[in-house]
Amino acid sequence: MIHFSVKSTERTQFIDITRDVAEALTGISAGRGYLFLSVPHTTCALTVNESYDPDVAADINAFLNRLIPEGYRFRHAEGNSDAHIKAALIGTSLLLPLEKGELLLGTWQGIFLCEFDGPRTRTVRAGTLL
DSSP states (O other): OEEEEEEOOSSSEEEEOHHHHHHHHTTSOOSSEEEEEEOSOSSEEEEEEEOSSHHHHHHHHHHHHHHSOTTSOOSOTTSOHHHHHHHHHHOSEEEEEEETTEEOOOTTEEEEEEESSOSOEEEEEEEEEO
16 A cells, blocks of 8 residues: 545645546555545545536535534534535545556546545555455
């Protein structure tokens, strides 16, 4: 398993990490199988969605922020319960198909790290299942 870092610059942000993941694949023995990605954090997530139009990720982020606002009166004392809930809804891992060591994503698909409690430096872990 290998890992790489992703730095966010805002409290909530969708960061396209597709290129980072492709670069990480060069360090992994990959043929046909699956790429497993995960983040060891409870206030960020991973998702696959449209990467061609950045408005899609911005719309998803804005909707989540309206649906689960930062200022709501949650019981968790740290003040970041909204980030925990968003991460739980989106999920902290992905399983993606590989063919000849390359990701099999759709034409418009990209891989996003979803930051919900930034700015921070996050770790993404990658490994293959062949």
